[in-house]
Amino acid sequence: MTIPSETHPVGIIGGTGLTTLPGLEIIGEQLVETSWGVPSSALVEGRLGDQSVIFLSRHGNPHRIPPHQVNYRANIRALYDAGVRTVVGVNAVGGIHHDMGPAHVVIPDQLIDYTWGRPSTFFEDDLNEVTHIDFTWPYDAGARQILAEAARDVGAPFSDFGVYGATQGPRLETAAEIRRMERDGCDLVGMTGMPEAVLAAELGMRYVCLGLVVNWAAGKSEHIITMAEIEEAIEKGMSGVRGILTVSMAGLGKLTPLPQSS
Template identity: 70%
Template sequence: MTETSSGQIPVGIIGGTGLTELDGLEIVGEQRMDTPWGAPSDVLVHGRYGHQPVVFLARHGNPHRIPPHQVNYRANLWALREAGVETVVAVNAVGGIHADMGPARVVIPDQLIDYTWGRPSTYFEGELEQTTHIDFTYPYTAEVRRSLVRAARDRGIACSDFGTYAATQGPRLETAAEIVRLERDGCHLVGMTGMPEAVLAAELKMNYGCLALVVNWAAGKADHIITMEEIEAAIDEGMADIKQVLAGSMEALGALSSQSS
């Protein structure tokens, strides 16, 4: 297990759309890595967020250039683990399906359904000695979710502490009929990067949680088509809350990493 000079295990933060950089992060170095699965999306940024060491990775690169279906999720998670990360917070921009999950709402989902296809989605392939099946009943680590919810409530940030995340292929947005189907399936949110990221973290035995920001109503849930202008406005409005939740959860997430090791 890799620890910092202070003996603390770093917390990993994967930043999605709207979070290619992290305000308040005291950067101490950058690490360019390669993995058996290729190169991650960007350099790993090592730093301190308050008193907690962190490793930050921009999921789509910085600048934002890699579409959701072409992100090298295997390399990203592998690189974070090699950097000593045991606990990961994934920040995701999503569309809102549930009536309470409108633009700029913070959501900490507890379930997901995978509708993606063709993405490399496991480390357990190739010339294996045996087939490996992991339990994925609960895709998000309960302790990570509790830490994020507690941080939001302590800071008076309105958040939804439940939600089933529908992971779709992208990079296009969904049709109104597809959203009807997802809602019928029990989904509350829709995004393009939730899988296979979550299952890869589980295969690596990493603690993993999703901190989602709703950036638009899903297709057909508003009386107008979705525009980049409204998405950018929701990001501008809600990203400050996301950063507050991250800052407020670091101590608890750092302690969780220490327990896991």
């Protein structure tokens, strides 16, 4: 996949409910391999409006890779090697905050990592020196603003704040775990937000999360969580997510690469 040096396509990582991206004018599709292994799916190169886009399905197509087994390093590296410098990670999440119910869109500004055992850095093995990156603000402010403006334009119910709590999965959480996360300050819970965000940061990429709430988190409703409930919320809310992506592409494509990217 060859990207002109003067342009930078926007990367979209699709999660549960977004294995493919309707409306994407597909130009090409390529299976690639990186020094960190094979990504979850082929890279699909296309256009949304006038913006060049590269789409990757986080869980594979068909949806088969559980959150704790996603090769996040290969996914992020493959997008970087294809010229992507701004990434939108689309995530299906559970709502903890009282305003973040099913089919609500969230553009979080912070996260807490509860995952364990996942390869979570490019900076290991054969290093000349130990590398620490600043991760104070895990989501790019400019990209967040563009997504929020797009959400207003399409009329999707959304929140432009929130703390994403990343859990290990693939099981859902207990009610006690959600109570603990709420005490910690989490507004939503998901299984794929980390290490995806930090890996993008290590490569100097702009990264932003576009979360769709697909269920109330454990203990936040009177009933147990069912796949039927999740599928209904995806069906109801995914049109808003697709609309936000389409409207935001032109603005995201105009963001300049961060100084540390190369």
